[in-house]
Amino acid sequence: MSENHHHRELSDGEVRARALESLLREKGVLQGNVVDEVVDIYTNDIGPLNGAKAIAKAWTDPEFKSRLMANATRAVAELGISGMEGENLVAVENTDDLHHVIVCTLCSCYPWPVLGLPPRWYKDAPYRARVVREPRKVLAEFGTVLPDGKEIKVLDSNVEVRYFVIPQRPKGSENLSEEELAELITRDSMVGVTVLPDVEPKVAA
Template sequence: MNVHSHDHGDGHHTHDLSEGEVRARALESLLREKGVLQGPIIDEIIDMYTNDIGPMNGAKAVAKAWVDPEYKQRLLANATEAVRELGFSGMEGENLRAVENTDKQHHVIVCTLCSCYPWPVLGLPPRWYKDTPYRSRVVREPRKVLAEFGTTIGDEVDVKVLDSNVEVRYFVLPKRPAGSEGLSEDELAKLVTRDSMVGVTVLAPVSKAAA
């Protein structure tokens, strides 16, 4: 089943949800019933934290690692403490581990049991990350799943799938894109995407016009 063609509806069984997700859904239902939440507002808020606000934290850590070799060493040695230096910490981030993508190895992250995810650096997990097709298939056929995201990894590169869990949550330090050498740290952070920090995509080279 194609990851992106899967029905992304909310048909999760309750036993597939974490305690926090169950409580959040109960609270959402109550607020909607009382009229506090109107229309699609909660979906808009969730989308904002999933795609914009949350991943910005990780992007800042990645950009700093690209320009500061000492920070990069600290990030790879103890990501929890390294991102705390930037002011990011909290729930789901007690034991972060950063892994580096290189010319020889490409990492991709999954949680095969539920949806463990590094919230302090990536925000809320996207729906496809929580859905069964991605969770089951990326372990068995990672290159095929990556291709469905538009990512082709050469045969000379080893693809390693890392399984996040309650004890450790991974995120990827993607390869710095070619052509970005003259960019500032803030400009570099704008290039980093959530999906590149999950490992399902790679960052495109920077055109001379954009640099």
């Protein structure tokens, strides 16, 4: 899905953040693309690694999975994962018959402790509006084409609950360690806009 730019009114916090960034750049405190690089790290690396760690454990530890499904906030805290925007986490599981996809139709509520910062497309109005009306078409734009018989359930995150998806475990991953499994899991699969590909069997040397 393309990241179209749409004009919208900035929140007070966004205005303050942009003003501060501009001032720091002007004073020479921030060099080049430092802010962009930090945001990219938290968006694609640090945050999603937390979620991947929790999901890999759920795949390999049925008791932890039960706790994760019952109370995700408490379960991820067992792994040292907590923080702002993570007080009311709910984990939902994709299956052969049901696929979940997450959105926040009002703003951009997002489970930061397990997924990092929200990607730009998640905050853009087209995604927020269209994924509710035509989820199958939006998913196809991410390269995710689901069977016609599979139900798609769109879940709307808000200030009271922040969802994240437990994607289906890839076929061929049965012999992988928990750490190796975590490396397969992507941010977008935990939002539900993509699925994880099957794992190619390792060829003996």
